[in-house]
Amino acid sequence: MRVGVMSFAHLHAASYARLLAVIPGVEVLATDPDHARRPGESGGAELADALGVAYEADYAALLAARPDAVIICAENAAHRPLVELAAAAGAHVLCEKPIATTLADAQAMTTACAAAGVQLMIAHPVRFSPAVAELRQLAAGPLGEIVSIAGTNNGRIPHGERAWFVDPAAAGGGALTDHLVHVLDLVDCLWPDSRVRSVYAVANRLLHPEVAVETVGLAALRLELGGRAVPVVIDASWSRPDGFATWGGLTLRVTGTGGIVDLDPFAGRIGGHLNSTGNAAWIGYGPELDALLLDAFLRVVAGEAVAVPDGVAGTRSLAVVLAAYESVRTGQPVDCTRTLR
């Protein structure tokens, strides 16, 4: 199987390339022709070399090699043309999240892949955590009727290695864009029939006021679930300090009539202190979720029926993000009943 990595703009590209390179029977090609858009940042043939993967000069050359699948790691606003190119070349697509920055782009990408008969999968690794499978079982039984849901996806601001994350044009926004979708995807996979009915969101730039996008963001959703409007709150802030011992984390608390479950898929770690960093030790040893994500993608490419976050789900999540921004602008909740059927 031949897998192409299109762009190194999102640093997850390095993680994917590294993981793919050690899977027997998988050949990895990469290209990063827009590296010049990121002066002073890692990328291009040099990064491909460091990752030990073959490098192609540009997207056309990569697709001319007829990859079975591609992984698109361009800036959020640059996903659409690459997805359309890949679909036209008959390659299955794993696209970094969020799917896009406009609904028009997201819908066009979904349509292009459907028309070409290829899978469009969005890169949400957390749903592949074995702990989520366990939570799904609890949610289907002992938890009873769902009363409320509270999620967090907090992290360090990611602009140190990739400045585009705080460029409104390239990223589409800040912390709300970057982090809301991971929690939304979890809700989507745990309760596939649920739909967001309204979104209220607030944001500020008190952390890192030097950047042009929101660094703090909270959203309160009303989720139609089991015939009720379940309140869901999500903290999507880049609120871990630069010196924090790890990148961040994601949690979900589900309160039901039967009990309460707290999910913390990144919790497994060795703690302590390291003199070398002057910081807390934080050595995660849990299952590698990016590897589980790639495994699901490659199984889909091989023709297996695996439930994955697709273009429709990605578009739904993006609609909630866009509603959140509208709410931030207006200061009032935004009704999503019409956009999210």
Added chain:
Amino acid sequence: MSLRIGLIGAGGIAREHLSAWRSLGVEVSVFSHAGAAGLIAELGGTEVATLSELLGCADVVDIATPTPTHGDLALAALHAGLPVVCEKPLARTAAEAERVIEAFEAADLPLYPGHVVRYFSEYAAARAAVSAGAIGEVAVQRFTRTGSAPTAAWFHDDAQSGGIVLDQCLHDLDFARWTAGEVATAYAQESMAGGVRSVQVLLAHRSGALSNVCGTWARPGTRFRTTFDIAGTGGVLTHDSAEHPLLQTDFGDQPVAGTGRGLLPAMAYESPFQTELGEFLAALRGGPLPRVGARDGLAAIRIAEAAQCSLVSGQAEPVAGTEVAR
């Protein structure tokens, strides 16, 4: 190459091993004096009626029986020309383990001891960090292991099991040696009351590092819990299996089945038994050597025997085979 595993035993460890072998996709024949049929009905496999039948059909023998039978069963497999995976301890005594190892080495047959703690991801990650120099030179380490006392009677007959030191502490004695090197002396003290038994072992490593290993067989229903704290010249690594669960549940007064999995703590998603047996399997198929070898199993028993001697003598005791040259 498709290998058939000949599993001997049908107790707690046999259950974990059978489940892991099945997940690894290999065929398993099971021989046991009791309990094989029930285990197979639940997890799969084929029952065989006698040991010789098992040795006749297996490509690899997996010994998951009470400790005092390990040595003889390993030698029986050897005489049938078969490689062996043997649950720890490799044998009831160091002398017996040494005889078994020498016979396997002479026959050039693989013999792998089941020191599964080396395969728990938190312990493997700690060892990797120590090896990479994350905390400099190890100075002092602490390991605790607590669980409800085993129920089978033989565990509580020290002549058969070697007591809590050889059965339970052996895991941490092996791990302490893996991170801090050979052990020169051991001092131990023990106490028992009302079915609860604790032992505390202090180790002096040849490097100068010190280790403190505590084991407890606690009252029935006590949750399985392990901790470690490894301090070196460049930092400290800590872990407590009771902390940072991936999933925390509170069902109030609603009775909900627990999420523990046999001998494993709750939420240990990647079965360390599967990781362990998978590594042994890969080695048997010509892959790299496993992270633990028979001589590691022997070294762990020697440390345990020094601790057992100390329990009797009240003195710090030298660990055989590691006397420091003067």
